[in-house]
Amino acid sequence: MITAIADDLTGAAELAGVGLRFGLDVEFSISVPKHPPYADLLIIATDTRAKSRKEAMTTISEIIQQLEIKNIRKLFKKTDSVLRGHVVAELEAIQAFFPKQKFLLVPCNPSLERIIKDGIYYVKNQPIHETSFVHEYHHEPQSSKVMELLHTDRQDISVLRPDQPFTSRPFVVGEAETTQQIEQWAKDGISEQRVLGGGADFFAAFLEAWGYKPRSQDQNHTYNAQGSRSPKLFVCGSASENSQRQIEQAKSSGQAVCSMPEELLKKSADTKKYIDQWGREVAEAFQQNSSVIAAIDKPLVKDPDVSNNLRRYLAALVKNVLSRVDLKELCIEGGSTAATIIWELKFGGFTPVQELAPGVIRMQVADHPNLHVTLKPGSYDWPENIWNAEKRD
Template sequence: MIAVIADDLTGAAELGGIGLAYGLEVELAMSVNPQSKADLLVISTDARSVSEPEAVRKMTEVSRVLRKMKPVLIYKKIDSVLRGHILAETRAQLKVLGLTKALLVPANPALGRTLVDGQYFVHGKPLHQTHFAPDPEFPVTDSDVLKRFKTTNEPVFVRNHSDALPDRGVVFGNVATLPDLQAWVERIDHQTLPGGGSGFFTALLDSRFPPKREMETPVALGNTRLYVCGSAFKESVDWVKKAVNSGYSVQYMPKDMMQPGALESNRWATEVVSSLQQRKPVIMAIDPVWVANSSAIQLRTVMAKTVRDVLNRTPVDELIIEGGSTASAVLREIGVTRLAPVQELATGVVRSKAIEKPALYITVKPGSYRWPPELELF
């Protein structure tokens, strides 16, 4: 078994989809099932959406249980642009797993994301000048990795794959080209916790399994589709606006539900249910005009509770969720803790069967990734 510990659901699903392409049996879960027989067990901790102490607690607990299962490899999936409580989590995991160093390779040239001389770029643009910069929970103010993770507690390094590596600490690997990823795979030893993005994970699987299979033609999706858009990325916001202009049913969160302490209301759920019963795709979204004065936690909590109310009142075949934190909140509310990935519709966009709700398929998509043709509306 190979085990992955991810800090958000979309990242977990992305690696699960990669495993499918290698012919692996994949289980995606919110907690560890010690009896799992999967070839690839992917655990989504949702650690990116909680406080640092809570993130450390979650990572410690999951790492401890997985260590007892003795997988052949444990991989730490982090955000490809380094959002989250990465250092604190990694140090806690090294302690639990009895390892001396971590090798984190977040960049993926296939997606235009590179780390060169410790500077992170997205399609050649410094990270702090991209659309990732104004992230509401983890804003990016510098593209220099060492400056972003400046610490006085334990050493942090940036190295090329040809450099000598330290015996202890956290190493971020420079990556400019795809061959750099494979070169980093060869630097992993028995005292190293490997981690990073999807590109490094793909290189790891390439070193262990036959070549990836060609993507199969997706089966026909269900008729009743509910899109839940919780991402604040400009591309996502623009996609929702385009849906409005194209005549699709877009149900924005009512303004009075965005404020802390807002009373529970079924009004939004009623509007969504009414639209779904017309057998047309429905999009739930947050109007960007009102987002600035609202808490991210409040918004995704209200979104998740409303999705739960909708599913309790009308059948939905396909639940399509954009944004990892939103996806985790929704799954908790609807009582889904285990997913069986069945299709990688596109890079990072994975469709899964909900184990606890057999009639429901759930697709999750990172906010910064493109919609695949199967889910695009126009």
């Protein structure tokens, strides 16, 4: 069995999609399952990216202890592809249990034009600190150097090209501009018996290096929800440019968009009153629409307390809507938003059923088999085949 630990929920779901692409039985959980794992691939989703460094390390340590991993070579540590969060600290938490292990981190995703070249991280040929991603780091980087993005003072981390020898290096960050280079890193890392970590492209290469083969994606990407007119709620809590653009396009095309009441931004707001108002607005929108978008729809606020409050409001909204509407499909963007909602709803486990697009994964809720949850990272687009909805008759 392969075990993967991801630092946020959408990153974990992205790996689940890769597993489905390779024809694996996938188990997805937000904690270590109490029963013996029966799947080919066990994915554990944490919300450590949104926690403090100390909390993140403690969480990873507890998971490793509970897993009792015997085959460290089949452990994969999913990190953010653009190195947000506590990437090095979480790997160090693993290293505490396996002090002789060396690490290979390949975070870049060439499939999304996210590459590392000459120690610099580029997104679509632009240094990453010159893109909108710069606002999503806890400490805004002043350059696109990988070592600055990692935000660590470790001296034994080597950022290397694929053609550079790395056998003696304890902690290697692999540069890559192509899928072929990603695949070579995976083969080399496994042959060296290193612990591998990184993005979704590297995980796919990791599976291939172990001998798994991807299957045809055509069927996997076909949306087969319980009827296109079944109630479907999109929860959009991301402030990314992609998310804001899609919401504006949805408004322009006449889709139902229910924005958060302005009053909830006020410290003295009656939270329960305005959440209930928002939930009622969403429920009424479902009378005319097969899908409804619930969005923060406000400018980015760089205040952790405000961000936490907004996620809690979205979670409270979803709970309110579920009490009013027989939802079949819940679609959530953003890892921290998804984690807050899933904790609030007390959903513990999921069965991944479809990769609708790379990074966009539809899963059946274990305790609510008639409800499916679809997750995607905030910086990805919603696929057109589920985003565009028909009106009800």
